[in-house]
Amino acid sequence: MTALPRSAPSAQATDARGVIAFLDAIEGVSGIEPHSIMLLRHGHVIAEGWWAPYHPDGVQQLYSLSKSFTGTAAGFAWAEGLLDLDAPVISYFPELDADITDPRSRSILVRHVASMSAGHSSEQWDRALATDREEPVRGFLLDPPDGTPGVTFAYSQSTTYALGAIIQRQSGQSLIEYLRPRLFEPLGIGEAFWGRHPAAGRDLAFSGLHVTTDAVARLGQLYLQGGVWDGRQLLAPEWVAEATRVQVDNSGDNGSGSDSDSDWSQGYGFQFWMSRHGYRGDGAFGQLCVVLPEHDVVLAMTTEAVPMHLILDAAWTHLLPAFDREGSAEADAALKHRLTGLQFPFPDGEEVPDSEFTVAHTAVERLRKVSLTAQKLTLQEEDGTLTTLPLLTGSWPPPTGHLSARAVQTDADTVRVDLQFVQSPHKLVITGDLRSGTFDADWRVDPLGHVSRLSLFDLANPEPREAP
Known part of the structure; x- marks a missing residue:
């Protein structure tokens, strides 16, 4: 390159x-x-x-x-010449022709799905999936627009999905x-x-x-x-x-x-x-x-x-x-x-003690146990799968696979671990209570999609994972 x-x-x-x-x-x-x-x-x-x-x-x-x-x-x-902006979307899916009878749906053109102007007045993706999860284009077209195609704007995933499907x-x-x-x-x-x-x-x-x-x-x-x-x-x-x-x-x-x-x-x-x-x-x-x-x-x-x-x-x-x-x-x-040596800010605190925590609450449902030493973080899932990551004092270690972690003892009773999923914008914040030996794990900002039951491997390695 x-x-x-x-x-x-x-x-x-x-x-x-x-x-x-x-x-x-x-x-x-x-x-x-x-x-x-x-x-x-x-x-x-x-x-x-x-x-x-x-x-x-x-x-x-x-x-x-x-x-x-x-x-x-x-x-x-x-x-x-594979795409005609003025062709009806339905024309690219002849197997759906008998199902899509409403003239409003049949009037949706390619240029309308390209410009978020299919005529629906709100996000339509969930409705499309509810109607036909196997073929979302059919679910999209079976929900007639309540506005005017080409005029009514709504930011809707269904339109781009239909464009990509064509x-x-x-x-x-x-x-x-x-x-x-x-x-x-x-x-x-x-x-x-x-x-x-x-x-x-x-x-x-x-x-x-x-x-x-x-x-x-x-x-x-x-x-x-x-x-x-x-x-x-x-x-x-x-x-x-x-x-x-x-x-x-x-x-x-x-x-x-x-x-x-x-x-x-x-x-x-x-x-x-x-x-x-x-x-x-x-x-x-x-x-x-x-x-x-x-x-x-x-x-x-x-x-x-x-x-x-x-x-x-x-x-x-x-x-x-x-x-x-x-x-x-x-x-x-x-x-x-x-712009040299940039890294995320991190709470002040002491080096983490050797410790082990079991789950009290977790946004990643399969996560069951967290173990720490000053140099290592180990995460255990419900099926026994272990993920081990290095910890460095004062800086973020290079990602292991697609995960990186930092840990610090923030007060006498609390350990904080930030688990960064570097192929996404997202961070899982794990808070361990040294008194009870339990941890809470929450996303700093919740990812989009149905991710709570995914394994750490699937979350950190999205390539083989099919999107919801």
């Missing part, structure tokens, strides 16, 4: 002090834990950092940022297989995998893609360059233009609780959100690909953030003024220092 070019911010007409101010605005803020950042200007990486135990080569769950990769697959399929049916390949020679290989994107729907056997399309932060940055740069990469037109410029302009108005009630001035109310394209500045792909908990054509900038980030809007607010407040503002070598050096 050819590395993206690197440059000092000042060499790309950017004041590094603005980037530092952006980091100041999001680090240490309640509900925001940054995991990685790559900032590109004029095609050069001018700032990058990973908060240990995350690292540059690690792939991460993108959640709904996966949709922008599905939208890109749709762009290739459209250019190859691409996979027409190409005879999974989304990963289809994108590999068209997008991943030309852009130099290596490891990638996608969670699948367990019954239909398709890549999930609306979520579940795992790639590196670098891959997210490259996708943004491809769109910023109008679909051109290394002088070659990969993605049709017409698709780039259509995907990144308003296809449907979402300034009304869009289910996000946002007001008309928010970044979730500026219109929706083909699997991209329009923003107050530029456009973006985004996923739950702050997986972001922000493209700012007016500044020739791409911002790629992975985080565990509940108030995602605060990240965008900070970008508009601190990053935008930094572009085309004179920088300095001193500011460049200060930013480089700031």
Whole structure:
């Protein structure tokens, strides 16, 4: 893989002090834990950092940022004649034709599912699964829209799933297989995998893609360059233009609780959100690909953030003024220092004593016992499976498999263990009570999906796991 070019911010007409101010605005803020950042200007990486135990080569769950990769697959399929934006969705599923009789469902076009405007006024995925878990497209189409296709916006997983299902049916390949020679290989994107729907056997399309932060940055740069990469037109410029302009108005009630001035109310394209500045792909908990054509900038980030809007607010407040503002070598050096040796904050305390805890409460139902020494954490599940991880004093150890852990005695009676699942945004916080010998285990932020009964192996190694 050819590395993206690197440059000092000042060499790309950017004041590094603005980037530092952006980091100041999001680090240490309640509900925001940054995991990685790559900032590109004029095609050069001018700032990058990973908060240990995350690292540059690690792939991460993108959640709904996966949709922008599905939208890109749709762009290739459209250019190859596999996809007609003005064809009814039902036309790609002739075996369902006799079942789908409501004219409202039959009027849903491909462009409507590509733009979240199928006509339903609310999230529809759970209803689709309840109707037909084996074939969610059938469940989707059997629920007639209560609004107007092409006009009524609702952010709904069913629409992207249907779009992905059409691409996979027409190409005879999974989304990963289809994108590999068209997008991943030309852009130099290596490891990638996608969670699948367990019954239909398709890549999930609306979520579940795992790639590196670098891959997210490259996708943004491809769109910023109008679909051109290394002088070659990969993605049709017409698709780039259509995907990144308003296809449907979402300034009304869009289910996000946002007001008309928010970044979730500026219109929706083909699997991209329009923003107050530029456009973006985004996923739950702050997986972001922000493209700012007016500044020739791409911002790629992975985080565990509940108030995602605060990240965008900070970008508009601190990053935008930094572009085309004179920088300095001193500011460049200060930013480089700031982004070196990053790691998650951790509570103060003493080295953990040798101790063993049995379960009192756990969000991961199979977890039954936790054993600690100063150098080692052992987790035992209900079937006897053991997971052993190293512990280091004062820092996060490199991941073992896809897990990393830190532990500290926070007071005379309490031990805290943070178990980081580094292919996801998520952390399991284990609190051991030295008096009772029991532990509680809770997610810092609950993952999406039905994960409570999964084993630690399945949670830490999502590649073989089919998505719910």
